[in-house]
Structures are given as structure tokens and as C-alpha cells.
Amino acid sequence: MTLGILPNTQAELLDPALLPPPYVAQYQAHRMGLSIQADVRFETTAQGATYLTQLRPRGLLSLLRDDRIEERSELSLSAQGLRVEHFAHQRTSSDESESSSAQLDWDTAIIRGExxxxxxxxxxxxxxxxxxxLQLALSQRARGGKAEFSLNVIDLNRIVEYHFSVGEVESIRTPLGVLRAVPVTRYDSDRERTISTWFAIDKYYVPVRLEEIRNGQRISLNIQELRWLDPSMN
Incomplete structure (x- = not known):
């Protein structure tokens, strides 16, 4: 059964059977001689999963800015499937810092946060x-089903509905080799930008490229390294 015809439940968003194996990945973006690095770590347990993303400047940019962003998602298994229980965001620099967190209480249908x-x-x-x-949800939708869909996403202290479309399989060049990947795209009309993520079919639909086009300017975050936490898979 494909995700596109599953009942409209939380399990449709995050099916534990469709999660990738635990992994760590590194991504980089380059523009006008400046570089940004993103490190992702995804782990699973008997009770659920965690998804950690860390973003920081590299090279010359690290001399100009020392901003660091960390986002952590904690998910738990339930009768309805895998669902988000806690989300935390932290941005730090030498000048200032800010943080956001949210606890999702599915029993009372209340989100409490700061x-x-x-x-x-x-x-x-x-x-x-x-x-x-969201990356896990998109990777599952990239496997097949609806060509267009919408998802509710908690974005710091607000809930937004994003609309996505699934493209045709493409072959893209990466440091991991030429990979067959499925693009999933979101158009943000408020900010006049398009965000596309490519999920590699032969890498358990792990994201391998994220591209943002805003006001005609393009920036791509491309995978550099991928390592499975199970040594026998590498």
C-alpha cells in the first residue's frame, strides 16, 4: 500500500516502517566564496527516534559570523504511529542568542512552549x-502516492500549513556518486521563494540536496558525507 492511499491519520505522516536506518550526514553550501555546513544525526530506539540538525559557518564566513543553529526533534511510538513529542531550536552567536521549544501533548491536544x-x-x-x-515526512511522501499534498508544521511558536508537490525521478551528481533522487518542492508565495529537497532512492530516501530559490537567487545545500550508524551497512 502506498502512502498516497493511507487513511488520513498521523501514521500517514511518519510510518515507523518507512524510516531510514540511523545515520549521520554532512552537507555544505557555497556561495560567493562563503560556506555553510550542516550536520544531521538521525537515531532510533525502541521508544522512538531523534533527529538533530546543526548548522554553522565554514571558512572565511566563520571569521565574519559565528552564528550556530541547532534543532532537535524527539519522536515517540504510539498506536497511531511515530509522532513528535518535543522540539527545540537554539541559535547562538557572540552577539546574541535565542531559543524556542515546544512540548506536544497528544492526549489533551495542547502544545505548550516557550x-x-x-x-x-x-x-x-x-x-x-x-x-x-518534516524531512522524515517528506521522504516518506517521496516514495509514491499523491503528486501534491499539504502538511501542518510547527515553526517555532506558530503552526503553518505548507503545500508540496512531488516531481519525477532525477539523476544528480553528488560526492556519493550519481544518485537517483525524487524532488519534493514547496513554493512560499509570502516570501517569493521555492524550496526543493531531493531524496535518494537507493539511500533509503535520505535527503541529498536542498535548494532554495528566492528572488532569482539560488543556493544549494549538498550532501558531502553519509555514514550509517550500523557499521555493517557501510
Missing amino acids: HRGQAFEMTLPEQLVDRSA
Whole structure:
């Protein structure tokens, strides 16, 4: 059964059977001689999973800016499938720092969190992922089913509905070799930007490229390294 015809439940968003094996990956983006690096670590346990993303400047940019961003998603297994329980975002630099966190209570359908020192509370919709777990949800949708779909995403202290489209399989060149990948694209009309993520079919649909086009300017974050946490898979 493909994801496109599953019932409209939380399990449709995050099916434990469709998760990739635990892994670590490194991505880099280069523009005008400046570089950014993203490190991702995905792990699973008997109780759920964690998805950690860390973003930092490299090279010359690290001399100009010392911003670091860390986002962590904690997911747990339930009768409805894998769902987000806690999300944390932290941005630090020598000048300032800010943080956001949210706890999702599925029993009471309430989200309680804190953003920049201010507490907030929101109603928890039937389906919701955070910005990190969104990559897992998109990778599952890239496997087949609907050509277009929408997802509710908690973005720091607000809930937004994003609309996506699934493209045709492409062959893209990466440091891992030429990979067959499925692009999933979101168009953000408010900011006049398009964000596309390519998921590699032969790498358990791990994201291998993320590209943003804004006002005609393009920047791509490309995978550099991928290592499975199970040594026998490498």
C-alpha cells in the first residue's frame, strides 16, 4: 500500500516502517566564496527516534559570523504511529542568542512552549510535524502516492500549513556518486521563494540536496558525507 492511499491519520505522516536506518550526514553550501555546513544525526530506539540538525559557518564566513543553529526533534511510538513529542531550536552567536521549544501533548491536544522567553500555548491539530521531522515526512511522501499534498508544521511558536508537490525521478551528481533522487518542492508565495529537497532512492530516501530559490537567487545545500550508524551497512 502506498502512502498516497493511507487513511488520513498521523501514521500517514511518519510510518515507523518507512524510516531510514540511523545515520549521520554532512552537507555544505557555497556561495560567493562563503560556506555553510550542516550536520544531521538521525537515531532510533525502541521508544522512538531523534533527529538533530546543526548548522554553522565554514571558512572565511566563520571569521565574519559565528552564528550556530541547532534543532532537535524527539519522536515517540504510539498506536497511531511515530509522532513528535518535543522540539527545540537554539541559535547562538557572540552577539546574541535565542531559543524556542515546544512540548506536544497528544492526549489533551495542547502544545505548550516557550519562544524568546515568552510562554505560548496552542491547540494541537490531528496531524503535525516540526521543522526537523518534516524531512522524515517528506521522504516518506517521496516514495509514491499523491503528486501534491499539504502538511501542518510547527515553526517555532506558530503552526503553518505548507503545500508540496512531488516531481519525477532525477539523476544528480553528488560526492556519493550519481544518485537517483525524487524532488519534493514547496513554493512560499509570502516570501517569493521555492524550496526543493531531493531524496535518494537507493539511500533509503535520505535527503541529498536542498535548494532554495528566492528572488532569482539560488543556493544549494549538498550532501558531502553519509555514514550509517550500523557499521555493517557501510
